[in-house]
Amino acid sequence: MQNRFKEKISEAVIALNQEAGSRFNGATLNSFDFSRDSALTEKVEKYVDGFWKERNGLFLWGKFGVGKTHLAIALAKQILVSASPETRIPRVKFYSIVSAMNSIKESIRQDTYSDAVDALKNPFLLVLDDLGKQKMTEWAGETLFEIINFRYNWLKPTIYTSNLPLPDLFSDMGGGVISRIKGSCKVIEIKGKDYRLNA
Numbered sequence: 001m002q003n004r005f006k007e008k009i010s011e012a013v014i015a016l017n018q019e020a021g022s023r024f025n026g027a028t029l030n031s032f033d034f035s036r037d038s039a040l041t042e043k044v045e046k047y048v049d050g051f052w053k054e055r056n057g058l059f060l061w062g063k064f065g066v067g068k069t070h071l072a073i074a075l076a077k078q079i080l081v082s083a084s085p086e087t088r089i090p091r092v093k094f095y096s097i098v099s100a101m102n103s104i105k106e107s108i109r110q111d112t113y114s115d116a117v118d119a120l121k122n123p124f125l126l127v128l129d130d131l132g133k134q135k136m137t138e139w140a141g142e143t144l145f146e147i148i149n150f151r152y153n154w155l156k157p158t159i160y161t162s163n164l165p166l167p168d169l170f171s172d173m174g175g176g177v178i179s180r181i182k183g184s185c186k187v188i189e190i191k192g193k194d195y196r197l198n199a
């Protein structure tokens with residue numbers, strides 16, 4: 001029973017790796033270098049330790065290349081491997097906002113809109129990468145509101161990443177979205193330099 005549970009968790013980690021892309025296969029908390037932002041370790045540990053009790057989401061923001069996507073995926077994996085038979089196998093999904101919005105748009109033509117939106121509404125934990133990078137039309141705003149509001153109402157944690165601080169997303173995303181994110185997420189800024197430049 002215990003072994004079967006562990007096997008299922010490993011399968012879920014592999015599935016997550018496939019969604020995120022091979023660059024992030026090795027993205028774990030252990031492979032994340034915390035030395036560039038000394039306050040970050042403590043904030044991340046606190047989030048992980050409280051996760052199963054508080055079930056908070058996370059709003060991770062910072063400049064390009066500071067490790068937002070890496071850390072978001074690492075946290076999703078950590079949450080998966082810290083699941084217990086009581087919490088069952090949490091469904092964890094990773095989406096980049098741009099491709100998520102594109103596939104939702106495409107689904108309208110194929111008459112599968114509700115399936116496409118459900119894919120983002122329903123997972124227990126959702127990583128939504130690069131919030132703010134989507135083209136902001138009225139339609140995109142409404143669709144995002146539908147997803148974020150659903151997850152907020154059903155207490156489903158979401159890990160968002162963004163280049164922008166929350167208040168700067170305000171202008172084109174509408175106050176309702178921002179207040180729901182604020183009300184359900186810890187906000188962590190990742191400081192430091194672009195890691196890609198001296199990888």
Ligand SMILES: Nc1ncnc2c1ncn2[C@@H]1O[C@H](COP(=O)(O)OP(=O)(O)O)[C@@H](O)[C@H]1O
Nearest residue numbers: 031032033063064065066067068069070195196
């Ligand atoms: N602190 C870090 N420790 C280890 N690798 C990092 C760190 N920050 C970034 N990287 C690596 O640098 C690359 C860019 O990071 P990424 O997470 O894509 O940045 P961002 O999403 O903030 O633009 C990735 O390959 C990632 O694994």
Ligand SMILES: [Mg+2]
Nearest residue numbers: 068069070129
């Ligand atoms: Mg990124």
